[in-house]
Amino acid sequence: MTRFSGFGLVKHALQHQENWQRMWRNPKPKSYYDFIVVGGGGHGLATAYYLAKTHQKSNIAVLEKGWLGGGNTGRNTTIVRSNYLWDEAAHLYEHAMKLWEGLSQDLNYNVMFSQRGVMNMGHTLQDMRDINRRVNANRLNGIDGEVLDAKQCQEIVPIMDCSGSTRYPVLGASWQPRAGVARHDAVAWGYARGADQHGVDIIQQCEVDDILVEDGVAVGVNTKQHGIIKAGRIGCVPAGHSGVLAKMAGFELPVESHPLQAFVSEPIKPILDTVVMSNAVHGYMSQSDKGDLVIGAGIDGYVGYGQRGSYPVIEHTAQAILELFPIVSRVHMNRQWGGIVDTTPDACPILSATPIENLFFNCGWGTGGFKATPGSGHVFADLLAKGKPNKLAKAFSMFRFHDGALIDEHGAAGVAH
Amino acid sequence: MFLIYCPHCEEQREEDEFHASGQAHLARPADPDACSDKEWGEFLYFRKNPRGLHRELWQHTAGCRKYFNIARDTVTYEIHGSYKVGETYEPTFQSHTSEQPGSEQRDFKHHGSEQPSDDTAS
Ligand SMILES: Cc1cc2nc3c(=O)[nH]c(=O)nc-3n(C[C@H](O)[C@H](O)[C@H](O)COP(=O)(O)OP(=O)(O)OC[C@H]3O[C@@H](n4cnc5c(N)ncnc54)[C@H](O)[C@@H]3O)c2cc1C
Ligand SMILES: [Zn+2]
Numbered sequence: 001m002t003r004f005s006g007f008g009l010v011k012h013a014l015q016h017q018e019n020w021q022r023m024w025r026n027p028k029p030k031s032y033y034d035f036i037v038v039g040g041g042g043h044g045l046a047t048a049y050y051l052a053k054t055h056q057k058s059n060i061a062v063l064e065k066g067w068l069g070g071g072n073t074g075r076n077t078t079i080v081r082s083n084y085l086w087d088e089a090a091h092l093y094e095h096a097m098k099l100w101e102g103l104s105q106d107l108n109y110n111v112m113f114s115q116r117g118v119m120n121m122g123h124t125l126q127d128m129r130d131i132n133r134r135v136n137a138n139r140l141n142g143i144d145g146e147v148l149d150a151k152q153c154q155e156i157v158p159i160m161d162c163s164g165s166t167r168y169p170v171l172g173a174s175w176q177p178r179a180g181v182a183r184h185d186a187v188a189w190g191y192a193r194g195a196d197q198h199g200v201d202i203i204q205q206c207e208v209d210d211i212l213v214e215d216g217v218a219v220g221v222n223t224k225q226h227g228i229i230k231a232g233r234i235g236c237v238p239a240g241h242s243g244v245l246a247k248m249a250g251f252e253l254p255v256e257s258h259p260l261q262a263f264v265s266e267p268i269k270p271i272l273d274t275v276v277m278s279n280a281v282h283g284y285m286s287q288s289d290k291g292d293l294v295i296g297a298g299i300d301g302y303v304g305y306g307q308r309g310s311y312p313v314i315e316h317t318a319q320a321i322l323e324l325f326p327i328v329s330r331v332h333m334n335r336q337w338g339g340i341v342d343t344t345p346d347a348c349p350i351l352s353a354t355p356i357e358n359l360f361f362n363c364g365w366g367t368g369g370f371k372a373t374p375g376s377g378h379v380f381a382d383l384l385a386k387g388k389p390n391k392l393a394k395a396f397s398m399f400r401f402h403d404g405a406l407i408d409e410h411g412a413a414g415v416a417h
Numbered sequence: 418m419f420l421i422y423c424p425h426c427e428e429q430r431e432e433d434e435f436h437a438s439g440q441a442h443l444a445r446p447a448d449p450d451a452c453s454d455k456e457w458g459e460f461l462y463f464r465k466n467p468r469g470l471h472r473e474l475w476q477h478t479a480g481c482r483k484y485f486n487i488a489r490d491t492v493t494y495e496i497h498g499s500y501k502v503g504e505t506y507e508p509t510f511q512s513h514t515s516e517q518p519g520s521e522q523r524d525f526k527h528h529g530s531e532q533p534s535d536d537t538a539s
Contacts, residue, residue, distance in 0.1 A: 243466035254462040301437035311418045345462045402458035
């Protein structure tokens with residue numbers, strides 16, 4: 001496998017881009033793997049990559065029912081930040097942030113990680129108190145953060161209505177300069193290419209429809225396309241379909257699947273060079289390198305597996321965006337889509353052993369897991385390789401919902417997820 | 418946009434008027450003092466998450482403000498029927514995805530705090 005480089009770009013340009021190598025093989029599945037990762041989104045591919053690279057494991061497969069990154073990885077709005085309130089969450093997301101900072105080099109693949117800063121707006125006195133508390137907590141954890149007043153917000157984002165005469169006036173914000181966005185597809189492709197280089201078999205169009213359990217021990221999976229594939233250890237990373245996979249193994253997860261949607265506008269000239277999020281008016285926006293405004297908001301309140309969102313949420317989001325950015329009132333929306341997100345009661349993920357031996361789950365990232373992709377894969381690979389959770393993973397066991405040790409990032413942080 | 422029949426108002430109204438309140442038929446444990454941590458945890462946090470027919474509690478927030486149940490398919494989003502709390506309802510036609518095994522009524526009451534409807538993404 002050749003390395004990508006600036007020189008290579010020139011060489012391939014001169015050859016009319018006709019001789020690029022395939023980025024990964026398309027192997028037939030073997031009958032047995034030491035490790036099977038179910039789900040070829042960013043998290044699953046990162047898991048396989050670190051299993052092979054960091055833990056020097058071999059005989060690994062990733063089974064993906066559709067195409068790589070076709071789930072939430074390819075549908076999300078790519079905000080990356082680590083300014084979570086509670087220590088356990090802050091450490092996990094900051095671990096991911098540190099990996100993001102070297103990811104393009106590590107993968108030899110440009111994931112277009114752009115640390116353009118993320119602003120979480122405050123519109124009420126209570127918002128501002130929560131923001132102060134969270135920024136203080138972040139700084140104590142070594143995570144960058146500042147509290148901005150309305151004037152400073154206006155300087156960073158000239159197009160935002162900070163006049164104070166709106167229904168929900170901008171009073172200030174938390175600001176994480178190291179936060180930003182990345183290119184979602186590139187993250188999946190970069191990890192896939194890296195995993196493949198380390199010998200991982202990536203098998204697309206391979207849907208797991210049963211998990212084989214003998215005497216409380218998982219021994220393999222049944223797939224629609226290739227029948228039974230046996231395994232030493234199985235790691236499920238199926239995002240919105242976590243509940244479906246857990247059911248195959250005979251237990252339930254404290255997870256509910258909800259539709260979450262986003263939209264992008266027609267491309268326009270650069271007007272926004274950071275990310276603005278608001279929990280109070282309930283919307284967020286950034287601008288892609290192509291010039292489209294990337295807009296998102298909240299989930300539909302009901303359980304749903306349809307990859308589309310409801311109309312009331314579209315209307316609500318448009319209202320929120322116009323409240324903050326009246327300037328975009330005439331911009332046309334080009335596309336709208338939905339993903340299925342796996343939400344937990346405390347808005348924190350599950351990185352965990354399960355009631356079934358040799359079966360592990362990495363899920364519950366809900367509306368905000370893209371930012372964690374490298375960290376999630378890194379920590380889950382460790383869990384799969386060693387069979388027990390490391391310091392970062394420990395707090396994220398699914399059994400915290402039995403013993404009550406929740407990590408309530410919901411209201412407590414006052415942060416959008 | 419869902420069109421939801423409110424069995425109290427006896428009218429079909431748009432989704433905007435309603436609020437989804439999670440899984441239906443959750444009853445608070447009859448003898449709370451006798452519950453183990455695990456049982457409490459399951460009552461508070463573990464919900465059915467079926468890909469297929471689901472029973473949900475909805476509230477007619479912008480109407481009569483009363484609660485009622487609906488039977489709805491979480492894949493096709495087809496609403497099979499609405500019924501009042503305390504009533505039973507059997508869908509009369511076949512769902513494309515059948516009712517999940519184990520979706521028998523679980524005797525736990527819904528707890529408000531984990532309602533995820535206020536989440537903003539990312
Ligand atoms: C609209 C939207 C906006 C979002 N915005 C942000 C954001 O700005 N920032 C942020 O941090 N997060 C965001 N998120 C959340 C983020 O996208 C997810 O948390 C994250 O992508 C989950 O990663 P994943 O790899 O686990 O999921 P996925 O990419 O969904 O991967 C799961 C994979 O498992 C496969 N699978 C499922 N069942 C099976 C089976 N039975 N057999 C084989 N394969 C199976 C699926 O096909 C899928 O490819 C957003 C999500 C959505 C939907
Ligand atoms: Zn009514």
